[in-house]
Amino acid sequence: MKGKMLSNRYEIITKIGAGGMANVYQARCTVLNRIVTVKILREELAEDKDFVRRFQMEAQAVASLSHPNIVSIYDVGEEDGLPYLVMEYVEGTNLKEMIRRRGALPPSEAISIGVQVCAALEHAHSKGIIHRDIKPHNILVTPGGRVKVTDFGLARVLSIPSATVTQSGTVMGSVHYFSPEQARGEEATPQSDIYSLGVVLYEAVSGKVPFQGDNPISIALKHLQEDPPGLRDENPAIPEELEEIILRAMSKSPAKRFQSAREMQKALSDGFISEDYEDYTEERTHYLAPVSKNQVGIERRKRRLHPAAIGTLVLLFLIFLAGAVWGFFKWYFGETVAVPEVVGYSQAEAEQKLKAAGLEAEVLTTYEEDSDEGIVVRQLPAAGMKVKKGRLVQIWVNKGKPLVWLPETTGTPEREAKIALESRGFQVRITREHSETVPEGYVIRQTPAGDRNYTEGSLITLVVSEGPVPRNIPVPKLIGLNVEQAKATLEAVGLVLGEVREQPSEKYEQGVIISQSIEPGTLIRKGDPVDVVQSSGLIEEPEVKTLDFRVHNTGEVRVVIKDAKGTRVAYQQIHEAGDRVKIPFEVYTPGEIEVYFQGQLVDKYKIDD
Incomplete structure (x- = not known):
């Protein structure tokens, strides 16, 4: 596809991805001289005319969306019978990749992403467009932190009855974020998008999806029947308000969720839950213990306190108030320092610089291929900012290429082995050889061996069986030749000379072959040996x-x-x-x-x- 021109306008540069519906390319618009993203519908889908018609109608509807947090659709076309979309090209990565590389995101970063996605959803919902497939894969994040939501409305196309070719991997990826009503096969609503965003934020702050299973059905049932595990149970550092926002968004009943993306955006921005939220507070009802007679007596005695006691209490209150005021002034007007630049330094050097400036370091882990291992790649607050002395500064230390699980594929079919490895980010090289024990098309051995964590992106070599060596070489006649002639005759057809023995002969003189181990004309495999017996001389009269x-x-x-x-x-x-x-x-x-x-x-x- 590289160099191919679509509609005499879009020049394909390189392939950047593939999904269950389309192949994705980076291209250049030769008219406006800008880089764009082109999604070309898969050939098997393009054969369904009804699917193509709905695809084009939905794409044109989504093209009406114009919002800074939504990937813009520039054009819709067709080339060689394959429909395509021309979209805004976004520098950066998707949220799924961010979580996979960095693990759980800081709550502040997750909130920023959630606020921007809410803004995108509010704009789309106001136009009558429901996304239906909100998941981290469809949330792009630029290096500057700007969020761009993509694939608006295209999930609706894939849900039509004729679109039965959705790959199982696509279904498996989306079912983690399905709303309960989508799992039941009901029509999606704006609250469905809100539920999916709740799942996305759950994964963002915890590093894992709330419901897991071996297949899409088991995961969908959990969305319908089970409550998500508490976020703060594993990480108490997650603010309670943020946990309640996420769990409210993930309520089983759409009526108990936020009623609009704007409402959820406000909750994320303000950091609290509206007072009329009852879904989870009902489960946290506080019971007041009955008041005993002794407690009543105490209350009565309190009303008869001695004036001296009252004076003492007033004095203590004034002392406490003075201390609080002094502490506040010390904090508010305390010494401020400039945050030093620690990006590019080793972890030890960064911690030392921060300590020298009177600041504390919180070390977080990230995995980035383009930076050296053990080096700080990000910091928050940024260098140069004025902060109170003793402030906690977050630093992200690069651990290099991430380690991912390397499966052992020996004994599995070639296609399954390749998918298992490539889906985990490994490169795969295939070599082939004959095997008498491993069936054709199955992996004989894998290098390096699996069943362990290994560096992502590494090259894995698979030796795949071509089956037994075929028996298709007829054995030539060797009787009457000498050993050198026999050797040359065998090598000419891909065979080798085996053991040579001697025996007197009544017919052949010394050095002439008088018998061979395999009859002439017998079909054997390339490289097989043939043994011979040569005459040690004529036998005299007895x-x-x-x-x-x-x-x-x-x-x-x-x-x-x-x-x-x-x-x-x-x-x-x-x-x-x-x-x-x-x-x-x-x-x-x-x-x-x-x-x-x-x-x-x-x-x-x-x-x-």
Whole structure:
């Protein structure tokens, strides 16, 4: 796609992403000379004409939105039968990636993001447009902290009956943020977007989604049936007011949520819950203990305090008031210092600089590939700001590339292994080799090995089986050749010469191959060996020798001949005691004759040339 021109106006620069609905590219508008984002509908979706029509209508409706916190849609077009959207290009990253790299965000940062998303939702809702798929993936954050919400209205297109090709990964990603009414299959409302934003903020301040499960159905059921775990149970540093705002937004009943994005925005800005909120306060009803008679007596005695006691109480109150005023003036008019610049320093150096300035350091962790490990990449408050001495300054120390779980894919199909690795941010290289034990298309081994945390973005090599080596090479005839000729003949067809033995031959002279281990024409695998036997020389005419002896005891007599023709049993028979044995034998010299009685060697005769 690189360099391709759409409608003679938008030049594709590079691919920057892909989703269940579209492939996403960075492009340049040649008319206005600006960088834009182009979303091109997937080919399988473009074949559905009803889907395309709804897609274009919804995109045109969303194009009417104009707000600083909403990604603008500039144009809608079609190229080679594939519809596309031209959108504002946003520098930065999405909120999901921020949370994945940095973990839980500081409450102040999460509130800032929530306020801006509320502003975007309020504008869209006022135009009758519901997002339906608010999730961190669709919330872009610029380096300056500006929030841009994208994909407004496109979730509606994917929810139409004909749009059945939504990938399971897309469903799994969105179901974490579904409202209960969406999980029931009901029509989404503005309160549905508010619920989803509540889930997003829950994840932002805790680093994890409230409901998890093995599949979309189990997660959807939790949205319908379970209350989210308390945020402050794990992190008491989260302000109670912020927890209540998030939990109110995530009420099961839309009527108990904020009734508009503006109302939620105000709550986030003001930092408190409106007094008419009853969803969670009902669960926190305070019970007053009954007043006892002794307590009544105490109250009566209080009304009869001695004047001296009253004077003492007044004096104590004045002392307390003076101390409070003195403390306030000391705090308000106390010494201020300028926050030093610590970005670019090591953690130890940054803490030392802050301590020297009379400030305290709160060390937070982040993962950024473009900065050195162990270096401070952000600070809050910023350098140069005047703050009270002793103020806590947050610093973010880069831990380098994040460690993510590296699965072990040995024995799994190639496609599943590749998806499992690439979905976790790893690069994958595939090599192939034959295997007699691993089926074709399955991973033989993985380098480096998995089942551990490993640096994100690392290259993982998978060796994938091509199945057994095919038996498709016919064995050539080697009999009659010498060893060098046999070796060259085998190598020419991809085979190798195996073991070479010698044996006398009645037909072939010395050095000529007289037999081979695999019959000519047999199909074997490339690289297999073929053993041969070469002649050690012609066998001469045999000599006739006669054995003549008498058997002293009853038993078996066996005669074995070992000569140039090999080893063989020449005679084997049971005789009675006193029998005479006289038998002629042919022997190819040199050799020997062995006589056995009842399996025991009793005599041996050498026969020379």
